[in-house]
Amino acid sequence: MPRPNDEVEALLREYADLLTLTSGDAFKARAYEKAARAVAGYGGDLSELGPQELRQIPGVGKSIADKIAEYFERGSITVVEEARARIPPGVRALTEIPTLGPKKAAVLYHDLGISSVDELVDAIQSERLRDLKGFGPKTEENLLHGVELLRTSGGRVLLDVATKLAEEITGRLSALPGVARCTHAGSLRRFRETIGDLDVLVAAESPVPVMAAFRELDLAAEVIASGDKKTSIRTRTGLQVDLRVVPPASWGAALQYFTGSQAHNVRVRERAVRAGLKLSEYGLFDVETGELIVSETEEEVYARLGLPWIPPPLREDRGELEAALRGELPDLVRTQDLRGDLHTHTDLTDGVASLEEMLAAAAARGYEYYAVTDHAPNLVIQRMTDEKMLAQRERVRALDRTYGGMRVLHGTELNIDADGGVDWPAEFLAGFDLCVASVHSAFTQSRADTTRRLVRAAENPHVHVLGHLTGRQIGHRPPIDADFAEVFRACARTGTALEVNSFADRLDVRDEHIRQAREYGVKFAIDSDAHSVRDLAQIRYGVGTAQRGWLTADEVINTWPLGRLRKFLEKPSAREA
Structure with a gap:
């Protein structure tokens, strides 16, 4: 079953979208989005907390806490049900289209009466959108591409969703008498970025009790097929899970076969x-x-x-x-090779945990160093100021080495503007230990403009890492269009690392780009981009993506000792070398 926290997160995110669709109250919608991140990152079980305890979670005020308590008492939230009733289901489906968020979906519904994906396609083809502000030919092209992505997704789920479900199932089956071995196989074991169905493999002399226990799992909504060798169920979330039971003596051959x-x-x-x-x-x-x-x-x-x-x-x-x-398989980077995390956030901007909480969790993971990289002021919604950032730097310096000797680096995530510029002048940037620079807007620029934008950012002597390079969000936003070979050449020339962002809906850069960039000698940083304590563990998905890209530990800068890393981060001599 989904974690109670995950269920509440989904409801709060849905309500944020519904608020945008019904009232246009951006401030209130953002409050619910932040609360959704907070409950997703909360380490305990929300269902065990009362309203007063819920209010202790950052971002969860009295109103939201009362709604969460209502959900656990009734199984639903009244205001969410009421908001759903005011919006046709087809309009909510529009928000699932990559490049079309709730604001534009609301415009389409209120101004043109569009309430389904099919109606949107018809409106584009008849050029009815062109009289709407912000809906030009390029937007139409992007929307049609988004519809295509939506229709071809085929019910696939993100890597983290599939992993959590697989671990729950294998954990339960492993505890059964007579089960010698149990694991997941298929595309999940290969760390594909989306998963169409789960393959679970069990080694046991007698398959009958294992199959019976599998069919009776409380997460099973339907038994699709059942036999001695294979049983398939569909979970309540719609994902198919195939279980195969083989004799223990066949384990290795079966694991190879079903991994693909x-x-x-x-x-x-x-x-x-x-x-x-x-x-x-x-x-x-x-x-x-x-x-x-x-x-x-x-x-x-x-x-x-x-x-x-x-x-x-x-x-x-x-x-x-x-x-x-040829004897040339790479010695792939592993999670245990990582000495630190170079892209993380706190509640100073859009994170949901304090600086101290994030540092304690990072130290518990055994990190030797850890970078705090809250957002810079050009991402206006985060309300960053010079004073806030300098105060955080002072606090970081005071906390350095106080968590098990872990070194704490003070950094920032800069915004790559449409022309390739970044936040703050050079003299202010020089005070940071580390700067990650990422695209957060203007996703539909031309290929030439986007390429120039990224190259200019890489050439900035104060930018050490290009974060989530393509800006994609799997299933929701397509990647930006650029001549990435030119970007990789610039990164190699300037000594700018590429980030492998570990968020399951990003995994950016993806494996194909990693393999291409390696050919130019580019270095990489595998980062969690954590916005909560729980997010730190997502780094395993970035490692899986790095492995698919054939990365070795030596090509990843946050596997290096701190001295070697600091040399890489030196300015400006490192760029001139």
Whole structure:
């Protein structure tokens, strides 16, 4: 079942959108968005808190706390139900279209009566949007592309949603008597950015009790198919989960087979055929005699085929077999290689935890260093001032080394303006230990303008990292259009790192860009972009994306010792080297 916190987060986010659609009260909508982030980042179980305790969570005032308490008492929130009733469901569906937020959806509904995705497409094709302020030909093009993305998403879910569900299921099945091993496989094990269905694998001598327990899980809304070898359910959130049970002796072959990808497995089976062998989920067999050769571990299966074990994130038939045969598989970066996190936020801007809370959580993760990078003033909604930032710097300096000896770096996340400029003059920027620069607006610039914008930011001697480079939000906002090869050349030339942003709806830069940028010698930072204590753990998704991009630890600047990192951050000599 979803965590109570996740359920409340979804309701508060929905209500924020509904407020925008019904009243246009941007301030109130932002309050509910902030509260949604706060409850998502709260480490305990909200359902165990009373109204007074809920009000202790940053961003949760009396009104919101009362609504949360109402949800746990009634199973719903009256004002949310009332707001839903005032808006046709089709209008709410419009907000799911990438590039179309609730404000524009409200304009389309109130001014043109558009209340469904199909009606929007018809209106674009008949050019009815062009009389609306802010809806020109370029907007129409972006909306049609967004509709296409929405229609082709096919009910796929983000990596974090699939991971939480998989861990819940495997945790329950692993506790059953007779279960020798249990894990998830498929595209989730390969860290694909979205997941269409879950594959769960169990090793047990008797599949019957395992299948029965799986069918009876309280998260199952429907049993699609059931048998001794495979059972499929659909969860209450609509995601299909396939369970396969194999004998313990077949574990390695089954894990290799069901991890995929299909293209990778075809190439592996071709090697088996050429060697007079047959590979299936039950093992590697001699074709002539039918004798089982190996099956217990993946390593044995690959070794018998003349290959080293290939890490799952590489199994996409993108050159991994050729690299394996040459002995050139990368030693992939791991979560435990990270010595620190270089992009995080506090409640000084849009985070929901205090500086001290974030530092304590970072130290508990064993980090040697940690950067606080709250937003700069050009993101006006965050109301940053020079005085606030300087006061935070003073506090950071005072707290340095006080959390288990962890070094604390004072940084900021700058905004890359439409012309490539950033917040604050050079003399103010020089006081930061670290500057991340990111695009937060003007997402629809031309390819040439966007490329110049990013290159100029990389050339800024005070910008160390380009954050979430393409600005995409998976399923909601497409990436900006740029000549990324030119951007990568600029990053390599200036010594500017690219961020692998670990938020599951970003994973930006994506794996294809990582592989391309590596060819230019670009360095990377795998960052959580945490806005709460709980967000710090998201860094594992960034690591998975980095692995899909074939990154090694030495190519990631926050795996380096602090001395080496500081040398990379030096100004201006590091840029001139």
